[in-house]
Amino acid sequence: MCGIIGYVGQKPAQNILVDGLRRLEYRGYDSAGVCIVDDGRRFQVRKKMGRIQELSALIRQQPAQGTTGIGHTRWATHGPPSDENAHPHLDQSGTIALVHNGVIENHQQLKEKLLARGHSFLSQTDTEVLAHLIGEYYLEDRDAGSVSNGDLLTHAVRRALKDVVGTYGIAVVHSEHPRTLVGARRGSPLLVGIGRSENFLASDASAVVVHTRRVVYLNDFEIVTLMEEDFQISTIDAAEVSPKIHEVEFGAEEVERGEFPHFMLKEIFEQPQTVQNAMRGRIHLSEATAHLGGLNLAPAELRAVDRIIFIACGTALHSALVGEYLMEDLARIPAECEYASEFRYRNAPVEKNTLVFAISQSGETIDTLAAVRESRRKGHKTLGIVNVVGSTVAREVDGGTYMHAGPEIGVAATKSFTAQLTILTLLAVLMGRMRHLSATRGAEILKELEKIPQKMRQIIEQTEAIASIGKKYCEARSFLFLGRQYQFPIALEGALKLKEISYIHAEGYPAAEMKHGPIALIDPRTPSVFLAPQNSVYEKTVSNIEEVRARSGPVIAVATEGDTEILKKANNVIYIPDTLECLQPLLTAIPLQLLAYHIAVMRGCDVDKPRNLAKSVTVE
Numbered sequence: 001m002c003g004i005i006g007y008v009g010q011k012p013a014q015n016i017l018v019d020g021l022r023r024l025e026y027r028g029y030d031s032a033g034v035c036i037v038d039d040g041r042r043f044q045v046r047k048k049m050g051r052i053q054e055l056s057a058l059i060r061q062q063p064a065q066g067t068t069g070i071g072h073t074r075w076a077t078h079g080p081p082s083d084e085n086a087h088p089h090l091d092q093s094g095t096i097a098l099v100h101n102g103v104i105e106n107h108q109q110l111k112e113k114l115l116a117r118g119h120s121f122l123s124q125t126d127t128e129v130l131a132h133l134i135g136e137y138y139l140e141d142r143d144a145g146s147v148s149n150g151d152l153l154t155h156a157v158r159r160a161l162k163d164v165v166g167t168y169g170i171a172v173v174h175s176e177h178p179r180t181l182v183g184a185r186r187g188s189p190l191l192v193g194i195g196r197s198e199n200f201l202a203s204d205a206s207a208v209v210v211h212t213r214r215v216v217y218l219n220d221f222e223i224v225t226l227m228e229e230d231f232q233i234s235t236i237d238a239a240e241v242s243p244k245i246h247e248v249e250f251g252a253e254e255v256e257r258g259e260f261p262h263f264m265l266k267e268i269f270e271q272p273q274t275v276q277n278a279m280r281g282r283i284h285l286s287e288a289t290a291h292l293g294g295l296n297l298a299p300a301e302l303r304a305v306d307r308i309i310f311i312a313c314g315t316a317l318h319s320a321l322v323g324e325y326l327m328e329d330l331a332r333i334p335a336e337c338e339y340a341s342e343f344r345y346r347n348a349p350v351e352k353n354t355l356v357f358a359i360s361q362s363g364e365t366i367d368t369l370a371a372v373r374e375s376r377r378k379g380h381k382t383l384g385i386v387n388v389v390g391s392t393v394a395r396e397v398d399g400g401t402y403m404h405a406g407p408e409i410g411v412a413a414t415k416s417f418t419a420q421l422t423i424l425t426l427l428a429v430l431m432g433r434m435r436h437l438s439a440t441r442g443a444e445i446l447k448e449l450e451k452i453p454q455k456m457r458q459i460i461e462q463t464e465a466i467a468s469i470g471k472k473y474c475e476a477r478s479f480l481f482l483g484r485q486y487q488f489p490i491a492l493e494g495a496l497k498l499k500e501i502s503y504i505h506a507e508g509y510p511a512a513e514m515k516h517g518p519i520a521l522i523d524p525r526t527p528s529v530f531l532a533p534q535n536s537v538y539e540k541t542v543s544n545i546e547e548v549r550a551r552s553g554p555v556i557a558v559a560t561e562g563d564t565e566i567l568k569k570a571n572n573v574i575y576i577p578d579t580l581e582c583l584q585p586l587l588t589a590i591p592l593q594l595l596a597y598h599i600a601v602m603r604g605c606d607v608d609k610p611r612n613l614a615k616s617v618t619v620e
């Protein structure tokens with residue numbers, strides 16, 4: 001996915017655009033660029049391969065004057081990262097500039113038509129084709145005199161998008177209209193930031209919240225025309241749309257790193273607070289149950305649910321796996337977890353009382369969104385557990401619950417994961433208390449859940465001790481992560497955290513699976529991380545540790561405070577406070593996040609923007 005920003009107002013656009021791109025850099029960071037329209041109706045394009053700081057240095061050398069402009073930070077889809085492939089892209093006449101997030105699937109056919117009409121292209125991108133197409137329609141309308149001058153750009157964008165097959169979030173400017181900015185979306189997020197005598201376009205609110213918290217989330221097939229004092233939204237069929245203004249729930253400070261060296265570390269440290277936020281107002285101790293507004297399901301409908309399918313990707317899938325155990329353990333409801341990318345193509349038989357839950361931090365993951373659409377197409381009640389307010393998944397499900405974790409800037413998901421676990425626990429208690437879960441047990445779980453934030457703090461305080469363990473193993477070429485039952489998804493999550501930010505190969509397994517192959521990998525250079533808190537499978541897990549140690553495999557164990565036995569088994573132990581078995585994932589995840597973070601820093605990796613990754617995968 002990519003990050004888009006647009007500005008029309010009275011201030012110099014260049015700093016606003018570059019600062020906005022810095023806040024969007026987690027969406028993609030292989031090249032970046034801006035196009036600013038100066039009062040002489042000239043474009044000033046600055047674009048460069050590499051990070052935002054490269055673009056910023058270029059602009060310091062060659063400042064761009066003007067108070068209207070667009071900017072883009074790229075995650076390459078068509079055409080490798082290069083200066084030429086960086087956005088913005090211009091049309092044939094050089095008077096229209098465009099930035100784009102998404103994929104124009106029929107770009108080749110469109111390009112051939114334009115080539116036949118004498119167009120020439122500078123890049124290998126699908127985006128440049130769209131710029132040329134808009135330019136073609138603009139000239140046609142202008143020469144025909146069929147469209148008023150003020151509507152020419154919007155009308156040309158509308159005509160071009162009708163030819164497009166694929167997804168887009170775009171921002172467009174024309175050098176002849178220096179006070180106008182046009183945006184449109186289909187499948188890639190785009191919002192309007194409403195300022196005072198200035199307006200913004202952005203991929204998400206983090207880019208504009210420092211200027212305004214009033215935003216309008218565009219829907220698919222909507223086009224917006226912005227001037228400094230006003231904006232109009234219409235559909236691709238030119239029907240007028242009344243904007244629905246939202247107030248962003250977080251402030252500018254939440255998208256700043258503060259005193260932390262990386263957003264990921266800040267977000268790990270925020271977890272006691274964000275888990276608190278995820279449960280706030282949702283625990284009803286007097287009835288020993290939870291309350292999740294927004295599910296839009298009557299108690300009778302919830303009681304009738306006889307199966308739950310979770311659909312998600314990546315870390316969200318791992319929380320969904322914990323959700324599977326929670327639903328079966330606490331609510332006695334059969335549950336299964338599906339890779340969204342698989343579910344969308346499978347023809348899984350799903351009965352009428354099956355509830356489908358999509359879990360997504362960004363709410364824009366294309367595979368999860370496609371699985372939601374497939375589930376709804378088949379008539380299933382589809383709910384969401386989402387972090388980004390107003391995101392596409394949040395707006396397309398039948399109901400759901402927001403994580404309230406605040407913006408998660410680090411590409412590696414951390415606070416969103418524990419927020420998801422919190423909500424899944426609340427959901428399991430809610431559903432369980434409608435079935436077989438006793439008030440006593442329900443109250444016990446909820447009271448212990450309320451203590452989790454403080455217990456998280458006790459683990460986070462060990463960050464330096466965990467760093468010293470990481471230092472011992474940061475040169476390893478491969479890690480194994482192992483756990484049983486509730487700890488198996490945490491083993492998968494620990495492996496994902498490590499590999500995605502340190503680039504060390506890592507695999508997560510059910511600990512008992514060791515003997516079915518992976519134990520062949522054990523040697524003195526391959527550390528195994530075991531999740532071994534005091535629980536119903538502790539003894540079995542310790543046996544697995546001994547099997548690894550007997551083959552000289554180094555072992556790092558995550559264990560319960562007070563467990564001195566484990567010290568005789570493992571090379572290194574990270575202790576967590578005791579808690580109920582069903583809540584242990586909320587605690588065992590933290591040491592693995594910190595271990596991955598410190599190892600990645602020691603290896604000189606870009607922790608917040610790991611290579612090849614982006615914060616949300618909005619392309620298939």
Ligand code: AGP
Pocket residue numbers: 313314315316359360361362363364365368411412413414497500615616617
């Ligand atoms: C996890 O650290 C990764 N950033 C990635 O696996 C992520 O969880 C996945 O892409 C799903 O993203 P979503 O929660 O925004 O849908």
